[in-house]
Amino acid sequence: MVAMHEMSLALSLLDTIEKSLEGKNVKKLREITIEVGSLAMVNTEQLSFCFSIIAKGEIFSDMKLNIQKKKAVFRCISCQKEVSSEELLSNCSFCGSSMEFMSGDELILKRIKAEVEDA
Amino acid sequence: MHRVSDISVEADIIQANKAIAERNRKILEDNNVVGFDISGAIGSGKSSLIEEAVKALDLRTGVVAGDVLAKFDAERFKKLGVPTVPLNTGKECHLDAHIVSHALEELPLESLDVVFFENVGNLICPTDFDIGAHRRIIVVSVTEGDDIVEKHPMIFLKSQFAVINKIDIAEFVEASAEKMAEDAKRINPHIDVLLTSVRKKVNIDAWVEYLIRTVKEI
């Protein structure tokens, strides 16, 4: 099966960018930075590819999509220690108890670098 | 003149889907309906488990059948005489909250107690998409091989209940259903796991009991 849910994520990304630019008089985008949790089910290459297909127009013509990976965070259910990891952790490295998944599946539009026309 | 400006955004890209999912949940709750997202591998027995539940539950049920081509599964549920909405996902590999919100419009929610949402058979794409159900149930079967759970940990992490189906043929495909259950528990200590055979009617009563218990909880 072709896993193309990256296309719907790319559309959401485009939507989020457009919303963030409302009323800002932006002429051209230079760089978009997004952060992807290491356990989000996102193929970042496919996401870039899908985004390049749908982001048409002058405003996107020189834009760079910068994708940063963020490690997931787990917390031990016994000793409460927090550990960050790129992969899923099942057991605490300190006491061996089970770990609870705290974060690491997010997809965040962090910032936009843009050429803004002064009014 | 233009200047280069750094705009800090910090916006959750999947937020739009989450917001619609919350709205779907609210619509279900306003109608006193409990929603179950039945996700899982292709051919693992999602439709069969829903059929068993529809037949056994002494509750008014409805089904949203999501599939690349939904009519085949939808016909099976319609035969049981329950309100059914086929949702063709086409090239999409998962249900999202938006497409589900339209299916909800087509169901007679005020005269239902439970809605089953059969998700597209896929262990990857649906993972990050909340559709607005109250519980996610993940269905796999021994025919996928007994390493299928550890290969797809995230969907087990994001489900509350796991069904390992087709245990009647475990020995023929040389798979250990017990190993699969242990893997699921290791990945997600909170998940409840049930080994079933729809074919040989093993643990179907326990499956139905889980649903009844959960409906009472919510």
Ligand SMILES: Nc1nc2c(ncn2[C@@H]2O[C@H](COP(=O)(O)OP(=O)(O)OP(=O)(O)O)[C@@H](O)[C@H]2O)c(=O)[nH]1
């Ligand atoms: N041996 C065996 N076969 C089963 C069992 N449960 C379901 N099947 C068979 O497996 C096949 C697929 O079952 P479905 O219920 O259609 O599975 P599904 O997950 O809904 O499939 P898709 O919607 O196509 O992804 C059917 O031929 C079922 O009869 C079981 O417990 N044991």
Ligand SMILES: [Mg+2]
């Ligand atoms: Mg089915």
Ligand SMILES: [Zn+2]
């Ligand atoms: Zn610990």
